[in-house]
Every structure is written in structure tokens, then in C-alpha cells.
Amino acid sequence: MSSAHFLSLSPAGVYCAAGDFFIDPLRPVARALITHGHSDHARAGHGHVLATRETLAIMAIRLGQGFAGRIQAIDYGDKLRLGSIDVSFHPAGHVIGSAQIRMADGKTIVVASGDYKREADPTCAGFEPITCDVFITEATFGLPVFRHSRTADEIARLLASQQLFPDRAHLVGAYALGKAQRVIALLRGAGYDRPIYLHGAMEKLCAFYERQGVELGDLLPVAANDRAKLAGEIVICPPGALQDLWSRKFPDPVAAFASGWMRVRARARQRGVELPLVISDHADWDGLTQTIVETRCEKVLVTHGEADALVHWARGRGLAAEPLHLLGYGDEEADSVPAESEA
Amino acid sequence: MNQFAELLDRLAFEPSRLGKLRLMSDFFRRTPDPERGYALAALTGALSFQHAKAGLIRGLITYRVDPVLFELSYDFVGDLSETVALLWPAPAENSSMGNDAPLLLSDVVRGLSATGKLDLARNLAGWLDSLDETGRWALLKLITGALRIGVSARLAKTALAELGGKTPNEIEEVWHGLAPPYLDLFAWLEGREARPDSSDPAPFCPAMLAHAIETKDFDELPPSGFSAEWKWDGIRVQAASGLAANGRRVTRLFSRTGEDVSGAFPDLTDCMAALPFENFSLDGELLILRERKVQPFSVLQQRLNRKTTSAKLLADFPAHVRAYDLMRHDGEDLRALPFAERRGRLESFVAHASCERLDLSPLVSFVSWAELAEARKNPAAFGAGADAEAIEGLMLKRRDSIYVPGRPKGLWYKWKRDPFTVDAVLMYAQRGHGKRSSYYSDFTFGVWRDEEEGARLVPVGKAYFGFTDAELRELDRYVRNNTANRFGPVREIIHGESQGLVLEIAFEGLNRSSRHKSGVAMRFPRIARIRWDKPAREADRIENLQALLKETGLGGSPAG
Structure with a gap:
């Protein structure tokens, strides 16, 4: 990554020597800039954390109050100087509080995207393309088979299934941070006004979103109700809970899963999903390529995901492009059962 | 095509066997002929299209999508049809498709069998343009012949049987005489016509299969109630022979699943056709024997999956059947007889046949499970002699078991040697x-x-x-x-x-x-x-x- 100017790669992740900070470090460091609150990006134990107010609040909810030595909040668009680097955070459209990080040393502008998407999301600020020289992008869905721009249709399919099977509970697997709230907000936007039931792992973050002014309507905890009585209802739960004993108590449950991975049939089948809902909080292929064009960058660095295809595409357009093959990112969205599902 | 695509899509995501059965029988009930017949043919693997090869589909997609991006996508998705269905670019708006009648499955089936190789690419591209993602996926699955939706031919026939209140085996018995789109079959199931004439003189008898035995089973099974045989490391085959209406003798060799493999084993089929019996079905293991010694599976493999057989191949790898059951003989259906009695009939059959390519799978005598366990460990010392290397364990068959197609519980067991x-x-x-x-x-x-x-x-x-x-x-x-x-x-x-x-x-x-x-x-x-x-x-x-x-x-x- 020598040609990424003031950034370098280390085992802890992307490092800026001129500002002495890491971005989304994988292990404890002295100073960390955190793009968003997902557990693969926001880890505990750093000396100092700089992030948006929402991201800091999410980290406190998930990791406990003492998750870092010191914390500092930054608003979207505000500039801060770290060493010789001007740093600012800009909306990434991924989840509430998610940010791209813009870094400039007077000669070169580098933007680290964090995770992002281009589709509208009623629960968070929309992505803003930032002009830069070097764009460091994710590529979770960096293959042209991934196109998930028909989210409204997916919500319609869920509602159609729920009407078709009034005697069955619809369990929608969704990641607790971001996806769950987005699915709920989309259901509300589609006019669904019945109570929506929540697995215990969803409650804290839904309450947090509501405190931030995101309206989610009537939410009821599942625990307080008899699961067997929830025929015809929609229940939001962590993806891992779909296969848990927990889900068996519902009346003839329909296992739905809201994820970009549902675009590939085998992925849905491997997880025993009957109603795959292609709803993603990551940019799809068109979103990734459109964004690279809009940043007008000369160089693309791909942190994680399906880097090879995106690098090939970028080089085909005459851009310099390299895969970084960073490990440790993407797990929350990809395969693992997030920790809170055990709650 | 849309209804068929929807059926495949739902089957692919339906985890339960019962759910799959319901989806299929509903489909057969509400879909008109001949569409449902072609769908049945697709589900049972009865359709094959000579020119529709994976290479053709690759050619179509790499003409439209960057080949590197295609290869990376295919590597990720792991399924050619699905990759192409996902990558296929949407046709330009206001193309003529809006006015056309929707594409039917029968259009596709007829189109595929009628068109030559050259027109096929163009037709296929046109069909793909007219379908949505699910439709494209289903179409490509259909023509490449690998549905992979967790439905076996047997399950599709079971769903069909439900439609007419029949058993799956009643379907199997008429199946081999029928062809898509199965108008006579549906007419029979719906009570509009008589049972289709199964005039096939050498029909396939659906095979009886064994369960793997578990340690706990031995406590409950009386050794005296069972016969034991070696489990030969070859392939299970069924030889069937009979006289057609015109008096001509028809002889076929089937695989375990009912696939006709006569063409790959002309040496064996000819021998079976020359046996001094007009009418029989026998069950056995296909093996390669050299100087009466059974060869390991790696030798048999030289004869498998071949389109043509040379004289040299036939001479170097002589095929042989080691018989273990007789289901039909001289117009008599023996399947309702207990195993011990069928075995007697089989022994006299093989003796009268006096054919060097046909012999009897010997019984392994034992009095206790412990003794049989010793035989399993050391077949050479328990009568298998030099053939021991071609033995992969034991088969246990209840002496009073009738021949039940499928995998009935509690009748036949396989006890494989430890890996x-x-x-x-x-x-x-x-x-x-x-x-x-x-x-x-x-x-x-x-x-x-x-x-x-x-x-x-x-x-x-x-x-x-x-x-x-x-x-x-x-x-x-x-x-x-x-x-x-x-x-x-x-x-x-x-x-x-x-x-x-x-x-x-x-x-x-x-x-x-x-x-x-x-x-x-x-x-x-x-x-x-x-x-x-x-x-x-x-x-x-x-x-x-x-x-x-x-x-x-x-x-x-x-x-x-």
C-alpha cells in the first residue's frame, strides 16, 4: 500500500503514521477511528476512539461503557487535525451513524468508505460521494451477480407470504444493528401497522434507534408472549435464532432471512431459509462501481469482500486498483451468528 | 414456463418432504396438459436435449458479460444456470416482448428438440430475454438437465401417485412404457381412461435397498432369522428379459435407479439374452472377473461412463453378474415370496442357466453375530478366498422378507467393513x-x-x-x-x-x-x-x- 501515500497496512489494519491512528483496527491500538458500530469494525480496548455520536453510543450499548480509554465524538462534515492530516467523517448510508472517513495531507485526499450502500434507507443518513484521489472501498458484494435494488419488492413478498399463511408465524432473520430496524421501518412504510414482535437481542438497539427519532411503530417483546400464539405475526430475530430451538415454539414458522446473500439460492438453502429476502445494507455491484466513478479517484484499494472482480473492473477503466485482503471484516454480515443472538 | 419456474423455485426452498409432495401434487392438479407432463418429465429426468450443453450457455453469457467477471461469479455462485440467470442483462425497454404470448414449457421442449445447433443459441437467447430471473434459472436448469432442487424421480412419482390415489410402485410399473407428456398416465390417474398398457416385455422392477445397520440393531435381531451374503464392490444391476408382442426377445440391463445401461455392457446383455428362459428379472452385482477372480472396483471403473465400447475393452474387462435375487420368472411375479424361497428359485435358475458370466452370490453361514463379525473382518478365511479384496462388507437379509421396492425398514441391512x-x-x-x-x-x-x-x-x-x-x-x-x-x-x-x-x-x-x-x-x-x-x-x-x-x-x- 506504499502508493496509498500516508497510509500503510499493519496486522491491526489500515494505519496512518502521519496522524498516528488506525481505521477500524482489528486489535487494541492507541488511537482508533471507527466507521460504524458493527462488531467486526468496532472492537473494545482501544486507548482513544474517534467516531460519530451514534457509533459511540452503539459501542457503549454493545461493548459496555468502558469500551475505550477515552472517546471523542465528531459530527458529519466537521474537520479535525490529527498530526499533519485533516480528518472528517461523512455519511456512508450503511447503518445509523455510519461514516466514510476523509483524510487529506494537503497534497492527496484519501477516503476510507467503511461499509456503505447507495440505496435509500429510512433509518440512516444517505451516502454522500466524496471526491478523492484514493478510494478505499469494501466489496462485500463485489460480484455482478449481486444486484439488490428492489427492496420494496422483497417487503411486498414478505407481506404476501404473511397473508398467504395466516396460520404461520413469519420469523425474519435480520442483523440486530441496522438491518432489523430497516426491515421494520420498510414494513411501516409499506403500511403494515400491526405490532411487530422482537427477539430479546433486538430490543436495546431498536430502542436506541427510536431515541434517535427513527419511528418503528408498535414493537412488542416476544418473551412476554406465548410464542405459540403468534400465528400470522411478523417476528424479527437474529439470523442464528432461525435454527435455534427458540424458533420451534412458533406455530409452523416460516424462516425468512433479510440479507444480500439471499441473492444466491445455495446460500439460502444452506441456512434452511424458506423465504429469502434480498435486502442488503451493503452496496451491490452497481452501487460499488457507480461510487468509484463518482469519487473520481485515480486509485481504488479494496479492503474486504469479493475484491478480485472489483479490482478487475477498476483496472479495466484505467484506474490503479489493488486488493488488500484484510481479514476479520465482513463476518457480522456473512456467516457468523452475531454474539447477541445468544442473549 | 412461469408456473413451472415458480414450482422449481418453491421446491428448491421447501425443506420438508411433505411440503415438496404437496407443491408437486398441487401443480399436477391445476396445470393443464401437456404442460404438466413436460414438467413431470423434467422432474423425473426423462428429458434430455442433445445440443443444449454447458458450453453453449457459457458462450451466450461471455458474449454479453466480461469473461473474467463471469468466471469469478461462477466460482462464487457454484452453479452455472444460476450464475447466468443472475448475470443475464435485462433486454432493452420497449423490445417486442410485451406483445408476445408468454413462453410455455412445451414451447421450450418442442423448440429444443426441433432446432439444430445453430438456431439453438439464438432461440435460447430470445427465451432468456423474455423471462425474469427465476424463469431464466428454471429454463437453464431444465436444458442442462441438472435441476438440483432436492426432488428425486421417485418423489415426483410419489406426488403423482397421490393425485390418483395410487401407490408410487403402481406408477413405476407402468412408467417404462410411457413417454412425455404422459397424457395417458394423467388420464388414468384422473379416472378418465384405463391403466396405460405396460406392454414393455422387459420392465424394470424398482429395486429393494438396504439400511446401514447400527450397533444397537444387533440386540434386537435374531441371527437365525437372517441370511448373510458378501457385499460386492461392483455396481448393482438388474437384468430383465421377455418376449415382445411380435415374438422378439427383449433383454435389458438396468442400473439400480432404472437407467437402461444395456448399451455400455453389450457382452453381458447378449449373454442374458441367450439364457434358456424367456422371461425373467434378476438382481445382482456387476463385476469384472478375470480367471474367475473378482477384480477390484478400480478395474470395473474402466468400463463405466463410456459412450462406446471397443472389442479390446470387452475382451480385457469381461463383465459378469453375481446374482442375488430373482423377481420375475416365466410369467410369475416372485416378489411376494419370502427371501428364502426366492433364493431357492434363484439357485435353480443359475444352475439351469449354466452361463459363465452368471453365478450366484454365495451365502455366508453363521450362527451368531459375533461369528459374522469375524467373517466381516476377514472374508478370505470365511469362504471368500481370493475374492476378498472385492468385498466391502456384508449384506443381511431377513429370510422372510418379501421384495419391497424402495428402502423398507427392518428387512435388509448392509454392514460395511470399517473404513x-x-x-x-x-x-x-x-x-x-x-x-x-x-x-x-x-x-x-x-x-x-x-x-x-x-x-x-x-x-x-x-x-x-x-x-x-x-x-x-x-x-x-x-x-x-x-x-x-x-x-x-x-x-x-x-x-x-x-x-x-x-x-x-x-x-x-x-x-x-x-x-x-x-x-x-x-x-x-x-x-x-x-x-x-x-x-x-x-x-x-x-x-x-x-x-x-x-x-x-x-x-x-x-x-x-
Whole structure:
């Protein structure tokens, strides 16, 4: 990554020597800039954390109050100087509080995207393309088979299934941070006004979103109700809970899963999903390529995901492009059962 | 086409057998002829289209999508039809498609059989343009002949049987005389016409299959109630013969699933046709015998999956049937008789046949399960003699069992010999296909061998099953986190004296192989255990495998 100017790669992740900070470090460091609150990006134990107010609040909810030595909040668009680097955070459209990080040393502008998407999301600020020289992008869905721009249709399919099977509970697997709230907000936007039931792992973050002014309507905890009585209802739960004993108590449950991975049939089948809902909080292929064009960058660095295809595409357009093959990112969205599902 | 696509799509995501049955019988009920008949043909694998090859589809897509992006996508998705369905570019707006009648499955089937190779590409592209993603997927699955939706031909026939209040075996019995779109079959099931005439003189009798025996079963099973036979390491076949209405003798060889394999074994089929009986169906194991000695499976393999057979091949690899059951003989259906009685009939059948390519699968006599366990361990000492290498265990058959098609419980058991195992080190991984698609699930593993520079790992095989879904995820993560190199779709996994993952590999046998660097090839290797605890340097050595070759006598070269 020598040609990424003031950034370098280390085992802890992307490092800026001129500002002495890491971005989304994988292990404890002295100073960390955190793009968003997902557990693969926001880890505990750093000396100092700089992030948006929402991201800091999410980290406190998930990791406990003492998750870092010191914390500092930054608003979207505000500039801060770290060493010789001007740093600012800009909306990434991924989840509430998610940010791209813009870094400039007077000669070169580098933007680290964090995770992002281009589709509208009623629960968070929309992505803003930032002009830069070097764009460091994710590529979770960096293959042209991934196109998930028909989210409204997916919500319609869920509602159609729920009407078709009034005697069955619809369990929608969704990641607790971001996806769950987005699915709920989309259901509300589609006019669904019945109570929506929540697995215990969803409650804290839904309450947090509501405190931030995101309206989610009537939410009821599942625990307080008899699961067997929830025929015809929609229940939001962590993806891992779909296969848990927990889900068996519902009346003839329909296992739905809201994820970009549902675009590939085998992925849905491997997880025993009957109603795959292609709803993603990551940019799809068109979103990734459109964004690279809009940043007008000369160089693309791909942190994680399906880097090879995106690098090939970028080089085909005459851009310099390299895969970084960073490990440790993407797990929350990809395969693992997030920790809170055990709650 | 849309209804058929919707059916396939729902079947693909329906986990339960009952749910699948309901989806199919609903479809057969509400879909008109001939659409449902062609759908049935697709579900039972009765359709095949000569010119619609994977290469044609690749050609169509790489004309429209960057070939590198296509290859990367295919590697990830692990299914050609689905990859192409997802990548196919939407046709330009206001093309003429809005006015056309919707594409029917029968249009596709007729179109595919009528068009030559040249027109096919253009027709197919036009169809793909007119369909949505699910429709494209279903169309491509259909023409490439690999539906992979978790529906067997048997299950489709079961759903069909429900439609007419019949049993699946009643369907099987008329099946071989019928052809798509099965108008007469549906008419019979709906009570509009009489049973279709099963005039097939050499029909397939659906095979009776065995369950794997479990240790606890022995406590409940009386040894005296069972007969035991060797489980031969060949392929299960059924020979059927009979006289057609015109007096001509028809003889066929079927695979276990009812596929006609006569063409691949003309030597054997001719012998069966020359037997002094006009009418029979017998069940047995197809083996290669040389000088009366059964050859290992690796030898038989030379005759499998061949489109043509040369005289030399037939001479070098003479096919043979070792018979173990007789279902029909001289117009009599023997399937309702108990095994012991059928066995008597079979013995006299084989004796009267006096054919050098047909013999009897001998019974293994025993009085207790303990004695039989000894025989399983050492077949050579219990009557198998020189044929012991071609034995992969025992078959136990209840003496009073009638011949029940399918896999009935409690009647027949297989008791396979214990697999061999070896501790090997994971060396390379590749993404899987089908069910394992997009996970790293094809694993190449190696054992230690001394070379000039010191001990090195030499690959000895490849395994892609044996693990649970949870273990698959762990392995997939291990691969992603321990990649040393990437060679296209293949990842080299970090391996060496002090690092690497040990896999306990179970396998059924070992052959000498000149094609493999290690000189050995495993049969049926699978991952028995992941040895997270075991250091790589303690994995097995090539000498352990070579010793096995000698000990078991496995691996005589095909020529010897």
C-alpha cells in the first residue's frame, strides 16, 4: 500500500503514521477511528476512539461503557487535525451513524468508505460521494451477480407470504444493528401497522434507534408472549435464532432471512431459509462501481469482500486498483451468528 | 414456463418432504396438459436435449458479460444456470416482448428438440430475454438437465401417485412404457381412461435397498432369522428379459435407479439374452472377473461412463453378474415370496442357466453375530478366498422378507467393513458446487514424505464431504484466515511442520495410481474428523499408506 501515500497496512489494519491512528483496527491500538458500530469494525480496548455520536453510543450499548480509554465524538462534515492530516467523517448510508472517513495531507485526499450502500434507507443518513484521489472501498458484494435494488419488492413478498399463511408465524432473520430496524421501518412504510414482535437481542438497539427519532411503530417483546400464539405475526430475530430451538415454539414458522446473500439460492438453502429476502445494507455491484466513478479517484484499494472482480473492473477503466485482503471484516454480515443472538 | 419456474423455485426452498409432495401434487392438479407432463418429465429426468450443453450457455453469457467477471461469479455462485440467470442483462425497454404470448414449457421442449445447433443459441437467447430471473434459472436448469432442487424421480412419482390415489410402485410399473407428456398416465390417474398398457416385455422392477445397520440393531435381531451374503464392490444391476408382442426377445440391463445401461455392457446383455428362459428379472452385482477372480472396483471403473465400447475393452474387462435375487420368472411375479424361497428359485435358475458370466452370490453361514463379525473382518478365511479384496462388507437379509421396492425398514441391512483412516494436512481449498456453493468445501490434503530437502507434504487426495454444516463454516473460515497463496479459484492453505490443520480422512480403499504424484489414489475419501488439536508434524507419512497397499492387497494395477 506504499502508493496509498500516508497510509500503510499493519496486522491491526489500515494505519496512518502521519496522524498516528488506525481505521477500524482489528486489535487494541492507541488511537482508533471507527466507521460504524458493527462488531467486526468496532472492537473494545482501544486507548482513544474517534467516531460519530451514534457509533459511540452503539459501542457503549454493545461493548459496555468502558469500551475505550477515552472517546471523542465528531459530527458529519466537521474537520479535525490529527498530526499533519485533516480528518472528517461523512455519511456512508450503511447503518445509523455510519461514516466514510476523509483524510487529506494537503497534497492527496484519501477516503476510507467503511461499509456503505447507495440505496435509500429510512433509518440512516444517505451516502454522500466524496471526491478523492484514493478510494478505499469494501466489496462485500463485489460480484455482478449481486444486484439488490428492489427492496420494496422483497417487503411486498414478505407481506404476501404473511397473508398467504395466516396460520404461520413469519420469523425474519435480520442483523440486530441496522438491518432489523430497516426491515421494520420498510414494513411501516409499506403500511403494515400491526405490532411487530422482537427477539430479546433486538430490543436495546431498536430502542436506541427510536431515541434517535427513527419511528418503528408498535414493537412488542416476544418473551412476554406465548410464542405459540403468534400465528400470522411478523417476528424479527437474529439470523442464528432461525435454527435455534427458540424458533420451534412458533406455530409452523416460516424462516425468512433479510440479507444480500439471499441473492444466491445455495446460500439460502444452506441456512434452511424458506423465504429469502434480498435486502442488503451493503452496496451491490452497481452501487460499488457507480461510487468509484463518482469519487473520481485515480486509485481504488479494496479492503474486504469479493475484491478480485472489483479490482478487475477498476483496472479495466484505467484506474490503479489493488486488493488488500484484510481479514476479520465482513463476518457480522456473512456467516457468523452475531454474539447477541445468544442473549 | 412461469408456473413451472415458480414450482422449481418453491421446491428448491421447501425443506420438508411433505411440503415438496404437496407443491408437486398441487401443480399436477391445476396445470393443464401437456404442460404438466413436460414438467413431470423434467422432474423425473426423462428429458434430455442433445445440443443444449454447458458450453453453449457459457458462450451466450461471455458474449454479453466480461469473461473474467463471469468466471469469478461462477466460482462464487457454484452453479452455472444460476450464475447466468443472475448475470443475464435485462433486454432493452420497449423490445417486442410485451406483445408476445408468454413462453410455455412445451414451447421450450418442442423448440429444443426441433432446432439444430445453430438456431439453438439464438432461440435460447430470445427465451432468456423474455423471462425474469427465476424463469431464466428454471429454463437453464431444465436444458442442462441438472435441476438440483432436492426432488428425486421417485418423489415426483410419489406426488403423482397421490393425485390418483395410487401407490408410487403402481406408477413405476407402468412408467417404462410411457413417454412425455404422459397424457395417458394423467388420464388414468384422473379416472378418465384405463391403466396405460405396460406392454414393455422387459420392465424394470424398482429395486429393494438396504439400511446401514447400527450397533444397537444387533440386540434386537435374531441371527437365525437372517441370511448373510458378501457385499460386492461392483455396481448393482438388474437384468430383465421377455418376449415382445411380435415374438422378439427383449433383454435389458438396468442400473439400480432404472437407467437402461444395456448399451455400455453389450457382452453381458447378449449373454442374458441367450439364457434358456424367456422371461425373467434378476438382481445382482456387476463385476469384472478375470480367471474367475473378482477384480477390484478400480478395474470395473474402466468400463463405466463410456459412450462406446471397443472389442479390446470387452475382451480385457469381461463383465459378469453375481446374482442375488430373482423377481420375475416365466410369467410369475416372485416378489411376494419370502427371501428364502426366492433364493431357492434363484439357485435353480443359475444352475439351469449354466452361463459363465452368471453365478450366484454365495451365502455366508453363521450362527451368531459375533461369528459374522469375524467373517466381516476377514472374508478370505470365511469362504471368500481370493475374492476378498472385492468385498466391502456384508449384506443381511431377513429370510422372510418379501421384495419391497424402495428402502423398507427392518428387512435388509448392509454392514460395511470399517473404513481406513489417515491423518493428513490440509493443503489446498476450493469453493464447492451445488449445496456447498460459495463455501470453501473442496479440500486437498497431504501426508509427509521424505525428500532431499527434508520432509515435505505430498497431496494424496481430495475430500468434499463428511463434515457437518457447522464444521463447514469453521473450515471455510479457517481457509479464509490461513491463505498463503491464491491460484485462480484455488487457495493454498498455510501448511508446514509447525503450522497447518490436520484432518482425519476416512476412505474405503487405496489404489496405486501413476496419475498422482504420491502414487496412490483413495476411494471415497471424506473428512471423518477435524483434528484442531493435532500438530501438523504428527500427521501420517506416505509409508503408512504404502503399507496399507501391501497389507490389504488393494491396488493391483488394472492390467494385473
